Amino acid sequence: DGGITQSPKYLFRKEGQNVTLSCEQNLNHDAMYWYRQDPGQGLRLIYYSQIVNDFQKGDIAEGYSVSREKKESFPLTVTSAQKNPTAFYLCASGQSSYEQYFGPGTRLTVT
Amino acid sequence: ELKVEQNPLFLSMQEGKNYTIYCNYSTTSDRLYWYRQDPGKSLESLFVLLSNGAVKQEGRLMASLDTKARLSTLHITAAVHDLSATYFCAVDRAGTYKYIFGTGTRLKVLA
Numbered sequence: 145d146g147g148i149t150q151s152p153k154y155l156f157r158k159e160g161q162n163v164t165l166s167c168e169q170n171l172n173h174d175a176m177y178w179y180r181q182d183p184g185q186g187l188r189l190i191y192y193s194q195i196v197n198d199f200q201k202g203d204i205a206e207g208y209s210v211s212r213e214k215k216e217s218f219p220l221t222v223t224s225a226q227k228n229p230t231a232f233y234l235c236a237s238g239q240s241s242y243e244q245y246f247g248p249g250t251r252l253t254v255t
Numbered sequence: 256e257l258k259v260e261q262n263p264l265f266l267s268m269q270e271g272k273n274y275t276i277y278c279n280y281s282t283t284s285d286r287l288y289w290y291r292q293d294p295g296k297s298l299e300s301l302f303v304l305l306s307n308g309a310v311k312q313e314g315r316l317m318a319s320l321d322t323k324a325r326l327s328t329l330h331i332t333a334a335v336h337d338l339s340a341t342y343f344c345a346v347d348r349a350g351t352y353k354y355i356f357g358t359g360t361r362l363k364v365l366a
Contacts, residue, residue, distance in 0.1 A: 175352050186343060186356040187298075194352055202353070234297060243288060244354065246298040
């Protein structure tokens with residue numbers, strides 16, 4: 145089955161720790177994206193990548209980092225510099241600038 | 256700055272009734288997307304509207320796009336409880352791979 149997988153589904157961390165969220169796609173899409181969603185809010189773009197070994201900051205990149213070493217994978221690291229990391233994180237992929245397909249999401253709780 | 260506004264933000268309606276959700280955006284774009292999100296879940300693609308005058312229908316939902324007015328509508332016909340969800344529109348920033356999401360419309364259909 146083609147699709148996007150994110151792991152883990154739920155993640156709990158102590159304040160001050162870095163944490164990496166996984167995103168994998170087998171849709172052969174060039175572009176991949178990371179979004180953050182806070183309760184009752186829309187989605188905000190953190191980082192995106194149009195091709196392997198290249199990525200750009202979105203609207204709220206501070207405190208986050210990414211890598212794109214393989215076409216299929218786009219992991220997101222939430223660093224200790226992110227002031228308020230508790231949120232629902234969604235990964236998406238797409239071909240060219242058309243429709244984006246979303247993964248199931250990771251709910252991160254930092255205490 | 257590209258802004259995408261939806262209204263209403265909340266909508267409670269009786270089963271069997273019709274209603275329209277509006278999505279206004281502030282700058283030129285020829286592509287608009289509608290997504291559905293169930294509580295605690297990811298986003299599911301509903302419609303992709305790629306040109307002025309585009310109209311798409313699926314079941315009780317119909318979406319349209321007027322690029323001159325910078326307006327898209329999502330019309331619900333004879334609502335049923337299963338349509339209860341949050342609906343987002345998204346516009347891609349011209350010449351980029353990036354979406355801006357609307358604030359979302361939380362729809363509750365009462366039996």
